[in-house]
Amino acid sequence: MSGAAVSVRPIATLEEYRECMALQQAAFGYDDRFVEPLTQLVTAQRYGGHVLGAFDRDGTILGYLYSCPGLRDGELLSCFRILAVSPAARGLGIGERLLLALRDRALAAGIRTVVATFDPLEAANARLYLGKLGFRGLRFYPNHYGDLGRGQNAGLETDRLEIEWTLDAAAPTRRAADGEVASGRDAIPRITALSGGRGEWPSCTILRLDLDAERLLLEVPASIQALKAADLGL
Numbered sequence: 001m002s003g004a005a006v007s008v009r010p011i012a013t014l015e016e017y018r019e020c021m022a023l024q025q026a027a028f029g030y031d032d033r034f035v036e037p038l039t040q041l042v043t044a045q046r047y048g049g050h051v052l053g054a055f056d057r058d059g060t061i062l063g064y065l066y067s068c069p070g071l072r073d074g075e076l077l078s079c080f081r082i083l084a085v086s087p088a089a090r091g092l093g094i095g096e097r098l099l100l101a102l103r104d105r106a107l108a109a110g111i112r113t114v115v116a117t118f119d120p121l122e123a124a125n126a127r128l129y130l131g132k133l134g135f136r137g138l139r140f141y142p143n144h145y146g147d148l149g150r151g152q153n154a155g156l157e158t159d160r161l162e163i164e165w166t167l168d169a170a171a172p173t174r175r176a177a178d179g180e181v182a183s184g185r186d187a188i189p190r191i192t193a194l195s196g197g198r199g200e201w202p203s204c205t206i207l208r209l210d211l212d213a214e215r216l217l218l219e220v221p222a223s224i225q226a227l228k229a230a231d232l233g234l
Contacts, residue, residue, distance in 0.1 A: 006062060006094060008101045011051040017041050020051065020064045020084075027084040029154075036066060036082060044068045048109070050078070052101050054085075054094045062089040065098040067106075070115065078106045080116045095128055103167055112167045117144060117160035121224040135163040155232045188217040201227055201234055 011017055017038045024035045045051045048069040054062045063085035070079040080102060085094050099114075106114060118125050120140075129135040144160035193206035201221075221227045227234065 005057050006054050006092065006097060008052055008054050008097050010045065011041070011053045011064065014038070014042075016053060016061065017051070019061045020053070020066070023061060023064060023084050023086060024082065026086060041066060050102055050105055052098055052105075054089075054098055056089075062086050062092070063094040063098060065102055067102055067114070069111075072113075072115075075113060076111050078102065078111050078114045080114060095125075096132060099128075099133060103165075107167055114165040114167065115162065116165075117141065117162050119159065119224075120161040121156075121159075121220050123220055123222055123224070126220075129163055129165075133165060135165045138162040138164050155228055185217060188215055189213050191216050191218045194219055201231060203234060 011020060020041060021035050021038060024030055041051050043049075044066065050067045051064065053064045056062055064082070065080060065084075066082040067078045067080035070077040080099075083095050083098060102114065106112075114135075115138075116129070116135075118129060120126060130137070139162050141160045141162065143157040145158040147158075189208070189211045190206070191208050191211060192204045194202040195205050
């Protein structure tokens with residue numbers, strides 16, 4: 001399977017909506033009570049929201065995105081709530097494809113801003129949203145959803161970073177910030193310093209909350225889920 005073999009279109013049938021619900025559980029391991037229900041997805045699609053699926057040539061759903069309309073200071077927003085990709089299809093660029101499809105549909109509807117929240121410890125998601133597509137962080141919400149039970153949120157509070165994507169008619173370009181940070185990283189003040197730790201996992205030996213600069217470096221684990229599985233206490 002390759003990314004080129006994937007097509008993106010709106011979810012169209014009740015069976016496909018059911019597949020979206022199953023995909024939430026496969027991707028995130030949610031309890032049933034926290035899965036977005038079929039009725040909500042159908043309603044959002046009918047009245048200004050978007051439920052988009054990524055499918056392979058055989059019609060198997062590989063990922064989906066759910067976004068609902070919102071309003072902020074009189075501006076109409078697209079609030080994307082879920083981006084779920086099948087564990088077997090990760091690494092194919094499906095999340096980026098779904099978000100670019102949402103961008104096109106939002107612009108066609110006259111919407112110029114997409115907002116969302118995500119777990120800032122999920123480094124792959126941060127790279128997609130902030131590094132590749134140019135979302136910017138707005139504010140941090142500690143324990144935003146409370147306890148979500150089992151799955152990828154188990155063991156930690158549900159801290160979230162609110163992000164915003166300003167859309168325009170030009171095709172989005174990948175941000176230069178990644179390269180700038182990589183090339184000048186040693187000169188950026190570090191909030192944390194990592195060393196030592198247990199086994200293969202480094203730990204934080206310095207925490208600086210008194211820093212004041214335009215850009216600060218805060219390192220996070222390359223895979224918070226692998227770290228949790230290996231050593232939740234660390």
